[in-house]
Amino acid sequence: MSRAVKIPLAFLAAVAAMAVIGPFLSPHEYMTTNFDHLLAAPGSGSAHVFGTDDLGRDLFVRTMMGIRITLTVAIVASLVSLVIGVAYGAIAGFAGGRVDAVMMRFVDTLYALPFIFFVILLMVAFERNFLLIFVAIGAVNWLDMARIVRGQTLSLREREFVAAARLTGVSSWRIITRHIAPNLLGIVIVYVTLAIPQAILVESFLSFLGLGVQEPQTSLGALVNAGVGHMETAAWTLLIPAGVLALILLCFNFLGDGLRDQFDARKAR
């Protein structure tokens, strides 16, 4: 593993561990309001390391809860898009010909949609159902995955080792599971890594607009949104969640890049 993979991975592991353990270490509850400490400034001397929000709730615990929600939503949504995208792409690529043409035309059509507006429409029409966030994000992200997997499958299918297997009498199922799938693994891992920050962006975007998770639940996007309201008097309410969000996104993007470089280098060997 190269440094470009290890460093962001270590960062993410640390952030995730903090999000899981952090709230247990803190004496504060994420919902508990404290009207004596409205918008208290952060600092090591203070009882609240990250300060408090306009209801006096502890921002450290709330940020950790926000990370939990954001990461959970993003990872689950990415897995959803992974399953749909890989299955769809692999079928199109392996079938080839007319089936492939029709299936990919459909993907192209969906690509042309301003998805986020449909998502907003959905969120409004269906009363901010939490499950809908997964559906919405999955619906946006599986397209990339399908395209990449399809392209890769198509080129693998044309490779001569697949022809050799067909000739000998290896079954289609065995060809897919023994020859195609293992060769797809690398690129799929890379793109899942890159799909997660995409999903985080969509989730936090919705939450920022007030269409995502609902109070008193929170996510990083919702925290940023709340912070904007007080940024002139209590900049930390904006900067802390915004910084954490940016750090997480940066780590995932770095990780994806690092994995891709490693994968490309292996392919070039």
Add this chain to the structure above:
Amino acid sequence: MLRYTLFRILGAIPTLLLVIALAFMMVRAAPGGPFDAEYIPSTEVEKNLRDAYGLDDPLPQQFLTYLSGLLRGDLGPSIRQTGYSVAELIGEALPYSFLLGATAMLLALLLGVGAGTVAALRQGSLLDRTITGLSLTGISIPVFVVAPVLVLLFAVKLQWLPAGWGSARGAATWVLPVVTLALPQLAYVARLMRASMIDVLSSDFVRTARAQGLGTATIVRVHALKPAMLPVISYLGPAVAGILTGSVVVEEVFGIPGLGEMFVRAALNRDYTLVLGVVVFYASLIVALNLVVDILYGVIDPRVRYR
């Protein structure tokens, strides 16, 4: 070339119909939908709605009615803003969004292509690593973080630039919104351009051009720029979608009375006809843009036309 263009235009029509149908169905299927009596604030609007959509007709016919309205530029009346038609409201908000989006897009393309090319030419240098690092950061930080942070820094703390819309009209008002909106796209374009330019510069035909004694500037201008631009051109569609999405946030944060801000307000107010109208408008825009991209691709890559 003409056949290719015609073929592409014909191909875009079903996409557009599908998009409109999808949006229409969603609104119709919403529980407690727009056409239920409880959502309709006044009898006048109800009458307008009944006239516009023929609410007692079967669904396919209602869709056709909506479509024929669309062809005449009639998107129906707004539910919340009594007396205004959706088309009028969009017409009022559009100039702001267009100016904002087009400027941001232009900025992102020009600077992105330039920065990417420079980084590729100096691959591995400090400059390259700076551009690469900045662009990765630019992609990673969402617009809704950039926007308030820039306001906090440049408007609140340094007080160099106006923060909101009402404060001071004029060019300065536009600086922060345009920059905020352009940043992530600029970063993405720069990354794309760098990667594809490195690819092209290491291709055999560039080696040929070097063997022919052409200078670096000539090689980039004559040989490399066109093929290296292809990935950027395919990204134009998603870029516009990204700009539209970003404009929702930017207009919110800076209080610009554009389409995005109107859209969010309409969504929160459940002004279904307005929301539907904006979605249809945006979708048509993106479909049209993808069409332009397809055709542009054909112009640049001579091999595409013959496929």
Add this chain to the structure above:
Amino acid sequence: MSLLTIRGLTIRYEGEAVVDGVDLAVERGASVGLVGESGSGKSQCALAVLGLLPARATLSGSIEFDGRELIGAGQEVLDDVRARRIGIVFQDPMLALNPYLRIGAQLKQILRSHGLADRREADARVIEMLARVGLPDPERQFAAWPHELSGGMRQRAMIASALIAQPDLLIADEPTTALDVTVQAQVLDLLERVREDTALLLITHDLGVVAGHCERMTVLEKGRVVDSGSTTSLFRSPGHRHTRDLIAAAPRVDRGEPPAPVTTGTVLSVGNAAVEFGDLRAVDDVSFAVGTGETVAIVGESGSGKSSLARAVLGLLPLATGRVVYAGDALASVVEKRALAVRRDLQLVFQDPISALDPQMRVQRIVAEPLVVHEPRLDEKRRRERVIAVLEQVGLGERFLRRYPHQLSGGEAQRVCIARALVLEPKVLICDEAVAALDGSVRRQVLGLLREVQRETGLSIIFISHDLAVVRSISHRALVMYSGRLVELAQSGALFEAPRHPYTQALIAAVPVPDPVLAPRPAPLPGEAPSLVSPPPGCAFHPRCPLAEAVCRAKAPALRTVGGTQVACHLAE
């Protein structure tokens, strides 16, 4: 003083020398060959002369061109030398020309960049140059995109670009390796004529090309010069073992005893086979049979349909009409519908061994996979023994079991492919350009291996190749295809000694012979293979045929037997 003098040139990558102390001189107007196998460093030398090596390469020694030192020379010197003093032609014109720029624009830019012509003059000079390299209708080619030209025409355009600034030295780096043999002959002939008093440095792996076109030659092995001198004397008495090996390994189309004919029962036959891709007919009405223990070669240039025919025999492509009969039974057109027992008996070896091996699998699993399918009851231990046995048969051993494909050399990978094909003890082996990607000495070993397996097991081989010299050395019989049709089918001896079809004659004549003292080659066959979508009326070969008569233009010739040879020509006798 020599035009180009290279002294002690050493090129290192991360400390490892790929070129090590090379000396080379090219006189004004002379033609010099630089010969070596892949990885010998010959192309690196060419790139070094023009300063085109990547920045991570470190150079030492001296490259002196017309009194100027080029190693470490500034950008102005290089830009002045490039094109105006030294022109270069690369191997693959598809890659070396810019696909996004019209041919004329690419050539014009050279003149403009060097200030050799103004805007108006430039057009005329480019068109004149295109005409000189034999591009038909040069005004039209001026505005053509590279992908609209055939491979041969593209290479002509590349040569035009190398010569348009009238350099003193032309470097040609494997200029005909990507081309068909008849087109290769045209392009080599053109290079000779069009360069006039420009000196030529010809870089090639093909001793036949050097023998025919260079006065002097230098032989490289692993980055070092092992031999250098006049071409005739080096061929007569090579100084170094490696030169001797190269000459010995070069297959010759003009001599050598083909294997004696076999007279056994037919194991596989193909009747009236046709393969179509849409309205394109890739294979048209081809029939032939293969006997037990016999090698039948299918010979042709690109687009002749030889690979499509092989794939149709295997069931990888559907037959439009006709049938394949194996062991008395007509086979299904699609491989998936064929009985397992049949699929076990017909095996294939591919051209590119690296692409034919799954990069994620170790050699053991690759070779064992056919056994898993066909002999599922074999236990792990017995299976492993079988794999080891077949690996030993192809000259590899147990130590290769744990290797991944990327840890194999080209020759080893091809042996693994052969092992995978042989592990089921097939009756018919189809080799699709199976030695085309291999270097001379490795190629000879693999051909030897195939012959040995055939002698031991009575294997029948269908050997698809574009290389007539290789075919002569391995096949009992050969069939020649042109534009999807069978034009001649004969015993190898008869085919090479007394070819009946004018195409076969031209094809054999076009193969460069590694012998500098042989009589000059006949004029190359003009033109290129016709379009398969709209083939010419009558005999498909008539537009290029030196003997064509009215009947050839009117009527397609049927296959008939002339003196034991099947030939499709109205005029053959």
